[in-house]
Amino acid sequence: MRLTRRTRITAYAVTLLIALAALYVAKNWVMLARHFSHPGDLLETPVQWYRPTEIVPGSADSPFPAARGRDLTISYDALKTAMDYAKSQGSHALIVARHGRIELEKYWFDTDRSTKVNPGSMASTLLALLVGAAVADGYIQSVDDPLSRYLPELAGDERRDIRLRDALEMTSGFDVLAPSSSLLSKFVRHYMGPDFQYRLLELDAGLPGTFQYNTSNVDLLGIVLERAVGRRYADYLSTQIWMPIGAQEANMYLDREGGFVLPSCCVFATAMDWLKVGQLILNKGRMEGVQVVSEEWIDQMLEPSTQFPAFGRLIWRGVGSPESEEAASTNSSSCGHNKEAFVNDDLVYLCGEGYQRVYIVPSLDLVIVRTGGSQGGWPPDWEESRLPNIIAEGTDVP
Numbered sequence: 437m438r439l440t441r442r443t444r445i446t447a448y449a450v451t452l453l454i455a456l457a458a459l460y461v462a463k464n465w466v467m468l469a470r471h472f473s474h475p476g477d478l479l480e481t482p483v484q485w486y487r488p489t490e491i492v493p494g495s496a497d498s499p500f501p502a503a504r505g506r507d508l509t510i511s512y513d514a515l516k517t518a519m520d521y522a523k524s525q526g527s528h529a530l531i532v533a534r535h536g537r538i539e540l541e542k543y544w545f546d547t548d549r550s551t552k553v554n555p556g557s558m559a560s561t562l563l564a565l566l567v568g569a570a571v572a573d574g575y576i577q578s579v580d581d582p583l584s585r586y587l588p589e590l591a592g593d594e595r596r597d598i599r600l601r602d603a604l605e606m607t608s609g610f611d612v613l614a615p616s617s618s619l620l621s622k623f624v625r626h627y628m629g630p631d632f633q634y635r636l637l638e639l640d641a642g643l644p645g646t647f648q649y650n651t652s653n654v655d656l657l658g659i660v661l662e663r664a665v666g667r668r669y670a671d672y673l674s675t676q677i678w679m680p681i682g683a684q685e686a687n688m689y690l691d692r693e694g695g696f697v698l699p700s701c702c703v704f705a706t707a708m709d710w711l712k713v714g715q716l717i718l719n720k721g722r723m724e725g726v727q728v729v730s731e732e733w734i735d736q737m738l739e740p741s742t743q744f745p746a747f748g749r750l751i752w753r754g755v756g757s758p759e760s761e762e763a764a765s766t767n768s769s770s771c772g773h774n775k776e777a778f779v780n781d782d783l784v785y786l787c788g789e790g791y792q793r794v795y796i797v798p799s800l801d802l803v804i805v806r807t808g809g810s811q812g813g814w815p816p817d818w819e820e821s822r823l824p825n826i827i828a829e830g831t832d833v834p
């Protein structure tokens with residue numbers, strides 16, 4: 437049977453489309469596989485979904501001592517009220533430690549001390565600690581260095597003068613990779629693709645100076661850190677922070693085997709290990725008598741940024757009073773939206789999507805860890821200052 441010219445053209449077109457589709461699938465197989473297997477919600481995504489991962493070597497579990505008898509300094513009523521509130525908000529874990537001793541440790545939904553959680557953006561505070569270590573080690577000269585000193589890809593345009601300080605304080609002006617489920621979005625192509633660095637180095641930027649929460653700042657700083665130090669991120673994290681604080685082995689999400697991690701999230705570790713991170717900050721960078729991070733750097737991390745007093749260097753600050761409408765309009769993150777004032781003006785906290793939290797109150801020598809996940813769902817009525825205020829008001833001294 438002889439085919440008409442139109443039929444032949446149609447056949448060629450169909451063949452070409454099939455070939456192009458096959459080429460697209462082959463080129464984007466990793467992204468497509470991750471996209472279609474993703475539950476679509478951070479809290480519904482099990483740690484096992486994040487593959488491949490890189491190990492962050494830890495040390496043998498260094499137990500955190502528990503308070504007993506006269507060592508208890510927080511009232512039973514306060515601990516019970518905090519526990520009831522945490523439970524009502526679908527929490528997986530709640531740990532309260534004061535004076536270096538655990539006064540409350542509670543788990544729900546079949547989780548325990550060995551359960552690893554996705555900390556979301558709490559991981560960004562680890563990056564801030566590592567930048568401090570790199571400055572002390574001489575790998576980074578100053579936080580006032582331009583990013584382009586370490587990332588020459590940024591040197592040829594208006595991004596050349598954006599400083600490490602701007603990224604640490606979320607005032608860089610870089611475009612935000614807004615969460616989206618579309619395969620065409622930059623967010624999906626970055627977060628689920630096989631090359632995390634490519635999209636970051638292609639980001640456009642406006643003028644730095646205005647606070648805008650943007651995890652791309654953290655991930656760009658992660659590239660800076662690896663290039664400056666000349667070591668893999670997970671390795672530097674392990675030797676500089678993780679092993680010195682006595683944390684157990686953790687895992688980090690990779691774009692591909694041997695590739696790059698996402699420093700802005702996905703350091704899969706236990707609630708107890710996040711307690712140790714909080715204790716490190718509380719102790720001004722010291723752990724078990726060893727100065728892990730310089731006290732000067734910790735002080736600088738906790739100082740208010742020039743543009744947004746509720747933020748320091750990749751860590752949040754409880755500024756003592758409810759946020760203003762103006763402050764709320766500049767902060768697209770779920771963090772820093774407290775309706776009620778924090779009792780303690782010196783409170784700082786690590787904050788991650790899904791209401792993962794590590795609250796640190798130096799004046800009370802207090803650390804509080806709260807984690808959650810898919811079984812508990814999103815907290816129905818979360819109030820940022822509620823947990824630390826309940827505990828603070830139940831302590832035996834101001």
